[in-house]
Amino acid sequence: MSVRSVAIIGLGLLGGSIGLAIGARGLPITTTGWDRDPAVRARAAQRGLVATVCDTAEAAVSGADLVILCVPVGAMGDAARAIAPGLAPHAIVSDVGSSKAAVADALSQALPDACIIPAHPVAGTEQSGPDAGFATLFAGRWCIITPPEGCDAGALQALSEFWTALGSKVELMDAGHHDLVLAVTSHIPHLIAYTIVGTASDLEDVTQGEVIKYSAGGFRDFTRIAASDPVMWRDVFLSNKGAVLEMLGRFTEDLTAMQRAIRSADGEALFDLFTRTRAIRRAVIEQGQDDGRPDFGREHGD
Amino acid sequence: MSVRSVAIIGLGLLGGSIGLAIGARGLPITTTGWDRDPAVRARAAQRGLVATVCDTAEAAVSGADLVILCVPVGAMGDAARAIAPGLAPHAIVSDVGSSKAAVADALSQALPDACIIPAHPVAGTEQSGPDAGFATLFAGRWCIITPPEGCDAGALQALSEFWTALGSKVELMDAGHHDLVLAVTSHIPHLIAYTIVGTASDLEDVTQGEVIKYSAGGFRDFTRIAASDPVMWRDVFLSNKGAVLEMLGRFTEDLTAMQRAIRSADGEALFDLFTRTRAIRRAVIEQGQDDGRPDFGREHGD
Numbered sequence: 025m026s027v028r029s030v031a032i033i034g035l036g037l038l039g040g041s042i043g044l045a046i047g048a049r050g051l052p053i054t055t056t057g058w059d060r061d062p063a064v065r066a067r068a069a070q071r072g073l074v075a076t077v078c079d080t081a082e083a084a085v086s087g088a089d090l091v092i093l094c095v096p097v098g099a100m101g102d103a104a105r106a107i108a109p110g111l112a113p114h115a116i117v118s119d120v121g122s123s124k125a126a127v128a129d130a131l132s133q134a135l136p137d138a139c140i141i142p143a144h145p146v147a148g149t150e151q152s153g154p155d156a157g158f159a160t161l162f163a164g165r166w167c168i169i170t171p172p173e174g175c176d177a178g179a180l181q182a183l184s185e186f187w188t189a190l191g192s193k194v195e196l197m198d199a200g201h202h203d204l205v206l207a208v209t210s211h212i213p214h215l216i217a218y219t220i221v222g223t224a225s226d227l228e229d230v231t232q233g234e235v236i237k238y239s240a241g242g243f244r245d246f247t248r249i250a251a252s253d254p255v256m257w258r259d260v261f262l263s264n265k266g267a268v269l270e271m272l273g274r275f276t277e278d279l280t281a282m283q284r285a286i287r288s289a290d291g292e293a294l295f296d297l298f299t300r301t302r303a304i305r306r307a308v309i310e311q312g313q314d315d316g317r318p319d320f321g322r323e324h325g326d
Numbered sequence: 327m328s329v330r331s332v333a334i335i336g337l338g339l340l341g342g343s344i345g346l347a348i349g350a351r352g353l354p355i356t357t358t359g360w361d362r363d364p365a366v367r368a369r370a371a372q373r374g375l376v377a378t379v380c381d382t383a384e385a386a387v388s389g390a391d392l393v394i395l396c397v398p399v400g401a402m403g404d405a406a407r408a409i410a411p412g413l414a415p416h417a418i419v420s421d422v423g424s425s426k427a428a429v430a431d432a433l434s435q436a437l438p439d440a441c442i443i444p445a446h447p448v449a450g451t452e453q454s455g456p457d458a459g460f461a462t463l464f465a466g467r468w469c470i471i472t473p474p475e476g477c478d479a480g481a482l483q484a485l486s487e488f489w490t491a492l493g494s495k496v497e498l499m500d501a502g503h504h505d506l507v508l509a510v511t512s513h514i515p516h517l518i519a520y521t522i523v524g525t526a527s528d529l530e531d532v533t534q535g536e537v538i539k540y541s542a543g544g545f546r547d548f549t550r551i552a553a554s555d556p557v558m559w560r561d562v563f564l565s566n567k568g569a570v571l572e573m574l575g576r577f578t579e580d581l582t583a584m585q586r587a588i589r590s591a592d593g594e595a596l597f598d599l600f601t602r603t604r605a606i607r608r609a610v611i612e613q614g615q616d617d618g619r620p621d622f623g624r625e626h627g628d
Binding site: 122147213221239254258261298315319 | 512559573603
């Protein structure tokens with residue numbers, strides 16, 4: 025089978041970008057969409073995120089080969105129940121959530137008879153909502169598919185081809201391992217960024233104005249991540265609790281070691297870590313996962 | 327007085343950018359420079375970072391109105407001793423170091439009779455060396471000057487005008503307060519970034535290859551900061567120990583609170599923090615301290 029029609033449930037950054045990518049690449053796939061917020065539906069129709077914005081989830085998924093749930097992971101169960109009455113028997117149900125074991129559970133409970141194949145495109149920006157999406161969001165990025173046991177091979181093939189057609193590179197992974205990997209490459213970085221921005225804005229001896237003025241020293245990078253969607257991220261931490269707490273434990277151990285090195289003026293320990301981490305940056309750039317220009321290619325005034 | 331000649335000691339990212347900015351803005355200021363590394367001196371001459379690259383520090387500062395030490399903060403004392411024999415009696419000695427109380431001490435010990443006015447332009451990239459500098463690095467960025475007690479008013483005025491002429495906005499601050507503010511807006515963010523990149527590369531259950539592949543989930547931002555110059559940053563932590571440990575304590579308290587919120591599934595605490603931090607990002611952008619485009623304006627492939 026190959027995917028000829030896609031229904032997108034949730035028309036924010038991810039859902040909108042999928043619709044725009046299908047259009048921009050001229051793929052022979054019809055698109056429908058729905059969002060529970062009428063204002064988002066109206067804006068999605070204006071921007072043409074999908075060909076047809078429907079008034080109900082049921083109508084949006086009617087006859088679709090592939091349904092992609094693009095909602096916060098805590099809302100997956102509700103979204104799945106909303107589409108249930110309209111779902112075609114042959115439809116693949118997938119998603120874009122940042123945690124995968126919890127989503128797989130929620131979807132299989134809500135849709136016990138459906139062909140469910142969770143997925144996670146590792147792509148995004150700090151923006152959200154129907155104006156945030158753009159057609160090239162997935163280009164060159166990895167999409168991790170976490171097929172459940174006994175998953176239909178043809179459906180898995182079709183979903184992989186779909187993401188490849190959007191410009192992604194596809195990797196298959198066990199849901200539990202996905203959650204561990206993403207805890208360290210995404211969830212902990214977000215938690216740390218949110219926390220330090222919170223810490224900085226709560227100090228008595230340094231004003232918020234000073235924090236903002238002198239943010240170019242490094243802090244501003246963290247403010248970008250800490251501007252990400254609050255509902256989405258609340259749900260990520262609640263749904264990937266085990267892996268997040270595990271990785272957070274490793275991080276705080278290492279941070280305590282650095283604290284001790286600073287306190288005891290152990291310059292060698294600091295220098296060793298600071299040298300080792302440069303190699304990771306080089307690899308990230310070499311593998312096309314970031315812009316290699318200084319400062320992410322940020323524009324500097326004149 | 328106004329500055330007619332500048333000697334730049336250390337021709338890396340900061341020193342090179344000062345020289346290039348003077349040239350690009352057509353300021354009526356002659357530039358000389360020196361670096362202790364002959365290869366850096368050769369490259370600086372090729373790139374024209376300053377008008378005259380000298381063979382000794384003494385020659386470079388001879389007759390200069392303003393000498394700017396652009397070396398790691400741990401090397402300030404040595405640099406100051408190297409320039410001592412050539413320093414003109416009227417010269418202002420300044421620097422660009424990221425910690426200020428320790429630098430003020432080191433400089434006044436090495437040059438007890440000189441007019442010393444430490445400064446810190448809050449600008450930079452993750453790159454270093456004689457190829458890293460560019461003329462617009464300081465445009466729109468703050469330069470914090472920390473005049474010592476009894477500082478000559480005319481000299482302070484001349485230094486302020488110099489940084490303003492490079493496109494910076496100047497702020498005067500007590501050295502101790504500077505060190506506290508920068509601990510939170512720069513030093514702790516760097517320490518956290520170095521640490522999480524180290525943690526991620528040391529895991530047994532997640533490979534380094536996976537960390538790199540899926541870095542677009544947030545981690546890649548931290549790899550940029552963690553690619554910063556190791557010597558410079560080792561010295562920052564050793565020289566600003568008190569303020570860094572103080573701010574690190576606040577951060578880890580807050581991180582522990584977030585850890586508890588995740589463990590006890592307190593979604594409200596997470597949502598509250600994640601909402602509050604968005605306002606800081608907006609202020610950073612409104613005040614021109616970061617690129618407001620999604621993802622720092624990073625290019626997305628097609």
